[in-house]
Amino acid sequence: MTTSAAEPLLALSGVxxxxxxxxxxxxxxxxxxxxxxVCLLGGxxxxxxxxxxxxxGLVKPRSGDVTFDGxxxxxxxxxxxxxxxxASVPEARRLFADMSVRENILMGAFVRNDRxxxxxxxxxxxGLFPKLGQRLSQRAGSLSGGEQQMVAMARALMSRPGMIVMxxxxxxxxxxxxxxxxxxxxxxNQEGVSVFMVEQNASLAxxxxxxxxxxxxxxxxxxxxxxxxxxxxxxxxAYLGGSEAA
Amino acid sequence: xxxxxxxxxxxxxxxxxxxxVAVGLALIFGVSRLINFAQGSIYLVGAYIGWVAVVQLxxxxxxxxxLVAVTSAIVGLVIERFGxxxxxxxxxxxxxxxxxxISFVLDQLVMLTFSPNPRALPSQLPDVRxxxxxxxxxxxxxLIAGVGLTSALLLFVFLRYSKLGWAVRATAQDRDAAxxxxxxxxxxxxxxxxxxAALGGVSGLLVGMYYNQIDTAxxxxxxxxxxxxxxxxGAGNVPGAVIGSLLLGxxxxxxxxxxxxxxxxxxxxxxxxxVLVLRPNGLFASARQAPPEPLTGTFIAPSRPVRIPxxxxxxxxxxxxxxxxxxxxxxxxxxxxxxxxxxxxxxSLTLVAGTIGQVSLGHAxxxxxxxxxxxxxxxxxxxxxxxxxxxxxxxxxxxxxxLISPSFRLRGHYVSIATLAIxxxxxxxxxxxxxxxxxxxxxxxxxPLSLFGHELISPTSIYWFSFGVMVVxxxxxxxxxxxxxxxxxxxxxxxxxxxxxxxxxxNRYKALAFIFGGFAAGVSGGIAAHLYSYINHETFNTQQxxxxxxxxxxxxxxxxxxxxVGSVALVGLPEVFRIAAEYRILIYGIVLLLLxxxxxxxxxxxx
Numbered sequence: 091m092t093t094s095a096a097e098p099l100l101a102l103s104g105v106x107x108x109x110x111x112x113x114x115x116x117x118x119x120x121x122x123x124x125x126x127x128v129c130l131l132g133g134x135x136x137x138x139x140x141x142x143x144x145x146x147g148l149v150k151p152r153s154g155d156v157t158f159d160g161x162x163x164x165x166x167x168x169x170x171x172x173x174x175x176x177a178s179v180p181e182a183r184r185l186f187a188d189m190s191v192r193e194n195i196l197m198g199a200f201v202r203n204d205r206x207x208x209x210x211x212x213x214x215x216x217g218l219f220p221k222l223g224q225r226l227s228q229r230a231g232s233l234s235g236g237e238q239q240m241v242a243m244a245r246a247l248m249s250r251p252g253m254i255v256m257x258x259x260x261x262x263x264x265x266x267x268x269x270x271x272x273x274x275x276x277x278x279n280q281e282g283v284s285v286f287m288v289e290q291n292a293s294l295a296x297x298x299x300x301x302x303x304x305x306x307x308x309x310x311x312x313x314x315x316x317x318x319x320x321x322x323x324x325x326x327x328a329y330l331g332g333s334e335a336a
Numbered sequence: 337x338x339x340x341x342x343x344x345x346x347x348x349x350x351x352x353x354x355x356x357v358a359v360g361l362a363l364i365f366g367v368s369r370l371i372n373f374a375q376g377s378i379y380l381v382g383a384y385i386g387w388v389a390v391v392q393l394x395x396x397x398x399x400x401x402x403l404v405a406v407t408s409a410i411v412g413l414v415i416e417r418f419g420x421x422x423x424x425x426x427x428x429x430x431x432x433x434x435x436x437x438i439s440f441v442l443d444q445l446v447m448l449t450f451s452p453n454p455r456a457l458p459s460q461l462p463d464v465r466x467x468x469x470x471x472x473x474x475x476x477x478x479l480i481a482g483v484g485l486t487s488a489l490l491l492f493v494f495l496r497y498s499k500l501g502w503a504v505r506a507t508a509q510d511r512d513a514a515x516x517x518x519x520x521x522x523x524x525x526x527x528x529x530x531x532x533a534a535l536g537g538v539s540g541l542l543v544g545m546y547y548n549q550i551d552t553a554x555x556x557x558x559x560x561x562x563x564x565x566x567x568x569x570g571a572g573n574v575p576g577a578v579i580g581s582l583l584l585g586x587x588x589x590x591x592x593x594x595x596x597x598x599x600x601x602x603x604x605x606x607x608x609x610x611v612l613v614l615r616p617n618g619l620f621a622s623a624r625q626a627p628p629e630p631l632t633g634t635f636i637a638p639s640r641p642v643r644i645p646x647x648x649x650x651x652x653x654x655x656x657x658x659x660x661x662x663x664x665x666x667x668x669x670x671x672x673x674x675x676x677x678x679x680x681x682x683x684s685l686t687l688v689a690g691t692i693g694q695v696s697l698g699h700a701x702x703x704x705x706x707x708x709x710x711x712x713x714x715x716x717x718x719x720x721x722x723x724x725x726x727x728x729x730x731x732x733x734x735x736x737x738x739l740i741s742p743s744f745r746l747r748g749h750y751v752s753i754a755t756l757a758i759x760x761x762x763x764x765x766x767x768x769x770x771x772x773x774x775x776x777x778x779x780x781x782x783x784p785l786s787l788f789g790h791e792l793i794s795p796t797s798i799y800w801f802s803f804g805v806m807v808v809x810x811x812x813x814x815x816x817x818x819x820x821x822x823x824x825x826x827x828x829x830x831x832x833x834x835x836x837x838x839x840x841x842x843n844r845y846k847a848l849a850f851i852f853g854g855f856a857a858g859v860s861g862g863i864a865a866h867l868y869s870y871i872n873h874e875t876f877n878t879q880q881x882x883x884x885x886x887x888x889x890x891x892x893x894x895x896x897x898x899x900x901v902g903s904v905a906l907v908g909l910p911e912v913f914r915i916a917a918e919y920r921i922l923i924y925g926i927v928l929l930l931l932x933x934x935x936x937x938x939x940x941x942x943x
Contacts, residue, residue, distance in 0.1 A: 146516060172518035184513035186506045197506055200499070201518035249518065 351585025412533020698759020
């Protein structure tokens with residue numbers, strides 16, 4: 091693995107996004123280094139989820155650039171971006187509720203055509219998420235929230251991505267599953283997959299992240315190594331929206 | 337007993353044919369939340385391609401079926417690529433309207449190519465009947481059943497085992513998530529339109545062979561039946577569509593057995609209304625399914641209405657008022673009288689569809705109720721014509737609102753389906769209720785318009801009368817829109833949940849809108865009855881409902897001046913350019929398509 095800060099895997103630079111007249115992002119710049127976990131923190135309506143959508147090509151910025159592995163993603167459709175190696179765990183999982191767990195996981199490999207490799211990876215996922223083994227033929231919609239999160243993560247990994255973007259992976263989960271999910275994110279990362287995650291739960295996210303950015307009404311107000319930010323009092327202020335302090 | 341078995345077999349066979357249409361509708365609805373009103377047109381195209389193949393090319397049966405399936409699929413792909421894909425980011429009503437426009441264009445093209453006269457479509461199969469139990473079954477029945485089963489099997493294998501089939505299912509369940517798995521949603525759309533069209537075309541071929549006759553009226557009927565079956569089964573639910581179709585076939589067949597052929601469609605539409613009212617998600621919809629209907633405010637193209645200065649409106653009104661005094665031909669006056677009558681209908685529809693957002697596809701029913709009321713009042717009860725016309729307005733307001741009230745609890749596309757069905761029911765009741773409506777014979781000898789004992793026979797007086805009535809209705813509606821009531825209507829259109837949260841009773845306001853709109857449409861129908869002097873159950877048909885909708889969209893939804901401008905434009909321009917009558921519907925369809933694509937807010941903007 092080549093680690094060089096000068097050559098990030100993902101870079102958003104000078105992104106300005108609008109919904110109609112309303113500006114959502116102001117000159118947003120974020121980088122994700124190879125092999126890193128980067129989290130984007132922020133409260134409601136700070137523009138976090140829109141950042142995810144920009145990376146996945148679901149929303150187009152008005153100006154600025156998004157590059158992945160050195161090439162611009164602007165002008166690519168979502169499926170094309172997925173083929174470049176970005177997988178996603180969407181907000182609230184978004185499983186295909188009426189398809190079986192097996193079908194959901196295999197949908198993650200939609201962009202691949204190597205039958206044997208896919209079968210191997212499915213086995214690998216069952217090793218990583220042992221609970222899903224007994225659930226394979228069950229309707230995905232019938233699983234609990236935590237189990238669904240496991241399926242969503244397995245589904246994302248099936249495309250053998252270089253990077254996974256996750257939108258609030260711990261939202262709505264029981265404390266037990268929150269720990270489990272964070273641990274899994276770390277495991278995934280140790281296998282060489284970079285992670286970009288959006289979170290509201292700052293203290294949890296900073297536990298596992300390498301770097302973090304704090305987004306407040308569309309502007310980055312704070313960024314740096316997670317170790318450092320964890321102890322920064324401004325995190326709390328920014329996170330709670332105390333603009334006087336920031 | 338034996339005849340019951342025959343009716344059952346007949347019901348299942350007809351149900352099989354409906355299923356081929358309904359399954360396509362369900363696939364398309366699943367993937368793009370769109371009710372494809374052009375499905376019946378593809379069925380029509382399929383029937384005529386089959387006719388060309390059988391009668392002119394003398395192809396053997398298997399080749400005929402393949403030829404029809406492939407050609408229809410190509411038509412479906414063209415519709416998807418050029419008619420619907422450009423509208424992907426448009427307002428939610430746009431694709432629905434586009435499919436209506438496409439169906440007009442396709443139907444008219446078929447009619448212009450093959451003439452509207454029915455043609456015989458021989459089945460190429462030996463005409464023998466086998467005895468089974470107490471009933472009989474023929475080779476064609478077996479063919480239809482075989483095609484139905486084979487299609488169902490192929491579709492099942494496709495959805496369950498092919499990669500594209502997985503993509504179709506995933507897209508139907510969560511479009512965004514499917515894209516994030518790398519699914520190219522355009523390809524999925526292409527696939528379902530191709531499959532739906534192939535099945536629809538083959539269905540047309542089989543129906544043509546079954547009844548040994550095809551004609552251009554098949555199209556709308558097929559769309560209606562397919563939509564009924566699909567909604568009964570649960571919109572977007574493919575197995576549900578099959579079961580809904582068989583159920584529909586049986587209900588119709590038994591209905592015919594008991595009451596006679598002219599009741600066939602009545603049962604179909606009553607079944608639809610019943611399902612919409614009792615189980616709007618269909619008999620087999622999963623309870624988890626999120627309501628696929630409009631996110632707020634996205635249903636109608638938002639825009640700023642074009643402001644027209646008051647003096648300009650006054651000047652235009654004055655100019656039209658003194659027009660008969662100028663040396664203009666009766667032909668011009670006649671054309672404008674038609675425009676004013678259509679204008680009243682458009683005022684009604686623009687209020688209902690534009691201001692309060694209930695896109696009605698059955699508005700001609702209000703005309704029919706008004707026309708029959710006025711005709712019967714003046715003929716049977718010798719009520720003076722002026723009063724009879726007012727009676728027509730009141731009757732349409734009351735009866736129309738009552739009939740449409742089952743649709744009040746529905747939203748979005750479902751309202752359009754329900755109103756379409758209710759419109760058809762009105763026409764079928766008129767056809768069958770002979771003691772009152774004189775049934776298929778219609779009503780003739782309706783007295784001419786008169787006011788205070790003076791008969792209005794000259795085009796000039798009729799012109800002034802209809803123009804005056806329309807202006808009064810328009811002024812009233814203008815006042816209404818500016819009032820608190822008008823604002824409440826718009827609030828319900830833009831966000832019915834928020835409106836309800838603010839304490840607005842949706843049903844009451846929808847009823848008020850239909851009462852007002854029903855009056856205007858009833859008056860229009862009443863006047864029309866006295867001008868035509870003869871009406872029957874087909875005088876006011878779905879084509880007129882769609883024409884009114886085109887007018888309303890042309891003018892700008894909710895826009896009073898726009899409704900009148902749109903009427904003058906759509907009635908007047910074909911006259912100005914001397915377009916032959918058979919091309920007019922084609923032109924209307926093209927106008928609708930162009931509007932939806934390039935100016936969804938209409939000429940004068942939505943209000």
